[in-house]
Amino acid sequence: MSTRLVVVHPDAAVLAEAAAARLLTRLLDVQSVRSPAHVVLTGGTVGIRTLAAAAASPLRSAVDWSGVHLWWGDERFLPAGDPDRNETQAREALLDDLVAAGALPEENIHRMPARGDAPSEAATPEEAAAAYADELAEHSEDGTTPHFDVLLLGMGPDGHVASLFPEHHALEAPGYTVGVHGSPKPPPERVSLTFAAIGQADEVWVVAAGSEKAEQAAAALADGPVTQVPAVRAVGRHRTLWLVDAAAASARG
Numbered sequence: 001m002s003t004r005l006v007v008v009h010p011d012a013a014v015l016a017e018a019a020a021a022r023l024l025t026r027l028l029d030v031q032s033v034r035s036p037a038h039v040v041l042t043g044g045t046v047g048i049r050t051l052a053a054a055a056a057s058p059l060r061s062a063v064d065w066s067g068v069h070l071w072w073g074d075e076r077f078l079p080a081g082d083p084d085r086n087e088t089q090a091r092e093a094l095l096d097d098l099v100a101a102g103a104l105p106e107e108n109i110h111r112m113p114a115r116g117d118a119p120s121e122a123a124t125p126e127e128a129a130a131a132y133a134d135e136l137a138e139h140s141e142d143g144t145t146p147h148f149d150v151l152l153l154g155m156g157p158d159g160h161v162a163s164l165f166p167e168h169h170a171l172e173a174p175g176y177t178v179g180v181h182g183s184p185k186p187p188p189e190r191v192s193l194t195f196a197a198i199g200q201a202d203e204v205w206v207v208a209a210g211s212e213k214a215e216q217a218a219a220a221l222a223d224g225p226v227t228q229v230p231a232v233r234a235v236g237r238h239r240t241l242w243l244v245d246a247a248a249a250s251a252r253g
């Protein structure tokens with residue numbers, strides 16, 4: 001059975017600090033029973049702030065990063081190094097530091113392909129999605145996805161998670177990854193995990209802050225329709241945590 005828990009923090013700064021502490025502690029717990037651990041990162045304001053808080057935490061040196069594999073829930077389909085790529089922002093916030101310190105092997109960073117001609121990149125979001133599905137399968141025991149211990153998701157003011165937007169056909173995409181066109185939030189082309197991949201995670205943590213998220217957070221927590229509030233389908237196998245600030249929680253009944 002999967003449980004859902006809502007944790008409300010006073011503001012976005014405390015939320016990011018608490019989410020970082022929770023993530024580092026979860027990694028320590030997982031590493032006490034198995035290795036490697038697999039974590040799916042998110043872009044977005046709170047997601048990146050959480051990584052920056054993890055970078056500044058003394059707990060970060062307690063984690064054995066050589067036994068942590070990092071994945072993404074979605075990516076903006078842009079050239080490598082573009083400042084709007086979720087990968088670029090995560091690297092700046094935490095990953096570059098860990099790699100430079102010799103703690104995190106570069107090969108543990110499973111970025112989604114960028115737009116480009118190099119062999120590691122892709123010409124279309126579909127090509128990137130297919131390559132990422134292959135990489136997920138290579139690190140799985142059953143040809144699906146790795147055993148995701150924690151999967152982080154931001155939520156947009158429209159209720160989107162990863163790059164799964166309201167009323168968009170990607171909501172029903174088969175398989176574990178999807179190329180997305182016509183995203184209402186720029187850039188229009190993206191790559192995303194599907195709900196089938198998200199649902200493979202032991203724990204899904206939705207992180208959201210700000211009053212502009214309040215209505216959709218309330219709709220998701222009231223089990224609204226997925227076509228209107230995609231976040232409702234972001235559910236972990238064992239546990240779903242909603243980590244929000246007071247403003248994002250303010251419309252809950």
Ligand SMILES: O=C1O[C@H](COP(=O)(O)O)[C@@H](O)[C@H](O)[C@H]1O
Nearest residue numbers: 042043044045046153154155156
């Ligand atoms: O574009 C994206 O937006 C969402 C939410 O971002 P936020 O800034 O409103 O918190 C994010 O979760 C997703 O990864 C990203 O690509």
